[in-house]
């Protein structure tokens with residue numbers, strides 16, 4: 001049985017809350033607006049049909065009988081359908097941001113065979129810390145001396161991560177650092193495991209998601225992940241839409257055991273987890289130990 005079924009979403013929500021709650025409010029507001037409009041269509045169907053009749057008569061001269069009724073019925077149906085879609089989108093957004101996010105974090109943790117040997121792990125774009133704390137919980141379970149570093153460009157987010165780590169009882173396993181994922185502030189070959197959850201697709205979005213520039217930024221992040229992994233280290237990335245692109249780049253970079261999961265719908269689009277291993281014979285740079293002197 002997965003941990004999510006034991007730990008219900010209210011507990012997860014109580015600790016992590018919701019990122020981008022404005023999006024949820026936006027969707028709910030419009031869902032309610034379209035619901036009210038649909039009800040008004042039902043109550044005032046005849047006056048609305050009369051309104052369409054007058055418009056069609058003015059603009060098109062005489063209109064066939066039933067055209068105004070069809071126009072009123074059609075727009076009313078579209079309005080009702082829009083309300084349903086918006087409620088669905090709001091529910092899917094909430095589900096993806098809370099219970100699914102937690103479930104995927106656990107799946108990502110289980111993608112690494114042996115946590116007992118992990119000394120240093122890194123979470124890119126750690127946000128609220130759902131994934132980071134899932135890793136820290138695993139390290140604690142193993143009685144490991146390993147630690148995880150959360151990297152985020154926002155100071156507020158790193159502080160929030162440290163708070164959620166304390167609430168989860170894994171504070172001593174977690175360190176945070178502020179920085180930009182495009183130029184990771186770590187030497188080569190530092191980490192046994194690098195993870196990242198629903199983050200890489202946001203890098204370069206200022207250029208637009210589908211642009212060559214944004215794709216180049218994402219590829220740069222993939223390159224940075226490979227650079228900071230130790231030879232033999234494992235990368236686990238869950239992301240929306242672009243994962244096949246990451247897998248191709250990892251192949252070009254000669255990574256081993258690249259596996260892309262079945263698609264999972266998250267935030268109303270397709271998402272995948274990609275896992276890979278950096279070959280053991282990869283050249284080891286002068287990176288050495290990662291010092292935990294970045295505690296926020």
Ligand SMILES: C[S@@+](CC[C@H](N)C(=O)[O-])C[C@H]1O[C@@H](n2cnc3c(N)ncnc32)[C@H](O)[C@@H]1O
Nearest residue numbers: 125126127128129130131152153154180181197
């Ligand atoms: C959707 S959240 C990630 C959620 C997180 N992985 C989790 O499991 O809870 C994305 C995070 O990436 C951070 N971020 C965005 N661009 C970044 C960048 N260029 N470098 C580092 N962090 C970045 C944001 O501040 C935000 O906290």
